[in-house]
Amino acid sequence: DAGVTQSPTHLIKTRGQQVTLRCSPKSGHDTVSWYQQALGQGPQFIFQYYEEEERQRGNFPDRFSGHQFPNYSSELNVNALLLGDSALYLCASSFDQGQPQHFGDGTRLSIL
Amino acid sequence: RKEVEQDPGPFNVPEGATVAFNCTYSNSASQSFFWYRQDCRKEPKLLMSVYSSGNEDGRFTAQLNRASQYISLLIRDSKLSDSATYLCVVTSGTYKYIFGTGTRLKVLA
Numbered sequence: 721d722a723g724v725t726q727s728p729t730h731l732i733k734t735r736g737q738q739v740t741l742r743c744s745p746k747s748g749h750d751t752v753s754w755y756q757q758a759l760g761q762g763p764q765f766i767f768q769y770y771e772e773e774e775r776q777r778g779n780f781p782d783r784f785s786g787h788q789f790p791n792y793s794s795e796l797n798v799n800a801l802l803l804g805d806s807a808l809y810l811c812a813s814s815f816d817q818g819q820p821q822h823f824g825d826g827t828r829l830s831i832l
Numbered sequence: 833r834k835e836v837e838q839d840p841g842p843f844n845v846p847e848g849a850t851v852a853f854n855c856t857y858s859n860s861a862s863q864s865f866f867w868y869r870q871d872c873r874k875e876p877k878l879l880m881s882v883y884s885s886g887n888e889d890g891r892f893t894a895q896l897n898r899a900s901q902y903i904s905l906l907i908r909d910s911k912l913s914d915s916a917t918y919l920c921v922v923t924s925g926t927y928k929y930i931f932g933t934g935t936r937l938k939v940l941a
Contacts, residue, residue, distance in 0.1 A: 753929065762836075762919055762931030763876065776927045810875060812929075820866055821929060823875040 722747060724824035726811050732830045733801050741796040741827045745813030751775075752794040753821060754786060755810040763810055769794050806831045833858055836922050838932035846940050849910050853935045855920030856902045865896055866921040867905050870934065876919055879905075910939045 725744045733739050745752050751770045755763035765778035769788035788794045792813075798805055808828050812821035838855045845851045857865075865882035880887065882894040882903050893906040903922075907914055920932040 751927075753927075755929075755931075760933075762933045763929075765928050765930065768927050770927075776925065778928065808873075820878045820881060822878065825875050 724749075724811055724813050724822055726809075726824035726827050728827060729825065730828045730830075732832060734832050735801055735803060737801050738797065738799045739801060739829065741798075741809050741811075741829075742793065743796070743811030743813075743824060744793045745811075746822050749813035749815050749822070750792050751814045751816075752788060752792065753812045753814075754794070754796045755812065756780070756805075757808040757810055757826070759807075766796070801831050803831050805829065834932075835859060835924065835930045836920055836932040838920050838935050840933055840935060842936040842938055844938045844940055845910055847910055847912060849939075850906065850908045851910055851937065852904055852906045853918055853920075853937075854902050854904050855922075855932050856900075857920075857922040857930075858901070859922070859924055859930075860898075860901060862922045862924065864923040865894075865903050867892075867894055867903075868919040868921055868931075870917045870919055872917075876931075879918070907937075910937075912939050912941060915939045 753768040754766040757763040767777040768775045772788045783799045785797045808826045810826045811824045814821045867879040868876040869879045870876045886895045891908045895904045917934040919934045
């Protein structure tokens with residue numbers, strides 16, 4: 721039973737570029753959430769997808785967008801990258817409201 | 833005021849010690865509470881859910897105090913392998929997880 725998988729593991733980009741991160745949820749899960757974790761901080765909620773729609777969003781600018789596909793996998797897109805976007809990006813999946821979320825290994829994004 | 837606050841530590845304790853962490857939250861409407869463990873440069877892993885009546889899982893005990901809006905985690909008989917960052921999670925609304933900044937624990941031989 722595969723857990724949450726994310727790709728790529730590491731990514732290096734330069735300012736102004738665009739990036740797409742991918743996530744496959746744990747088998748049986750239909751909800752995907754994305755988080756940004758800066759060094760020394762707790763994960764910050766970006767948004768959550770359910771039934772291919774953004775269900776809730778955190779305090780992130782419109783440069784951060786996402787998508788969920790019919791097979792429940794998801795993408796996180798970030799446009800016009802800034803140095804401050806350097807972080808660990810975590811995807812988490814769950815099945816039902818209030819149920820614990822399970823995290824992938826994350827994508828470490830570095831902006832030069 | 834942050835929505836979820838934790839003492840960042842670090843807590844340095846000897847093997848076998850009992851250690852407790854607290855986490856306070858500001859939204860009285862929060863419904864679900866969890867403790868996650870995160871090892872250095874790894875993903876958070878669910879340690880335990882926190883229920884109103886309190887719950888125990890081996891050496892770990894979690895408590896919820898809705899009146900004072902805090903949750904706690906107690907670790908008994910600390911092991912070297914317990915060294916990690918412990919993240920408190922509170923739900924905001926139905927879907928949104930709010931994480932604390934985490935409390936670092938180092939168990940010393």
